[in-house]
Amino acid sequence: MGYRQFKSKLARVIYDDEVVDADCEKLFHCDWHKANSACALVERGKAVMFKYREWELVFKQYHRGGLAGRLVEKSYLYSRLPNTRVWREFNMLRAMRELGLPVPRPVAARCVSLPPLAYRGALITERVPDSRTLTQVLCDRPVDNAQWSKLGALIARFHQKNVYHADLNASNILLTGSGDFYLIDFDKGSIRNSLSRQDADANVARLRRSLDKLQKRHSEFHFSEDNWQALESAYRAAVAD
Incomplete structure (x- = not known):
């Protein structure tokens, strides 16, 4: 049990296999959330609460791209995957939990290539109960x-x-x-x-x-x-x- 990764055609996914398994990529699609959560529209930066199996989870989507992304980083996607915002936040949550700090449990992260220079990312965490x-x-x-x-x-x-x-x-x-x-x-x-x-x-x-x-x-x-x-x-x- 632990953290696993896989790569699809344009995306990289890391996930906690105690919570989800290798089919977790479906949890990152807007159509799945529209059908399985109370949220009719998934917007960048907005948290979506949903239930998967016995877990209460939170989905957040964000991306870097366009002019701002080009000015800040000329080339980073996949060859520099650890520097993407989504990967850094996922791993930062892991590290803080190891330090005993009260932060949400990271469940999965997905980073999608948008050639030639941009990416889109999304993060799933466990919802803090009550x-x-x-x-x-x-x-x-x-x-x-x-x-x-x-x-x-x-x-x-x-x-x-x-x-x-x-x-x-x-x-x-x-x-x-x-x-x-x-x-x-x-x-x-x-x-x-x-x-x-x-x-x-x-x-x-x-x-x-x-x-x-x-x-x-x-x-x-x-x-x-x-x-x-x-x-x-x-x-x-x-x-x-």
């Missing part, structure tokens, strides 16, 4: 300061393991019914040899900006300066250890 984003929770109810402190300490754990989250915002944090936090969506993130204090602080500042924006956007949004002080104090104490 969870909602922090954004959804705060639109509904307050989170007590003990939980904010727990979140601050958790972010510190990621940083102590040299994990950089490229977009740490309230919608990329999950809170379960039992009070556990998970971080999600590590597209463009990285596990570095050493995470600088500047980049770690930028992660925390990014989260604060997202909370402030959400508070302005929603008439009912349960976030206060006191909450932030609880998070930041726990974070600073944890990174100082």
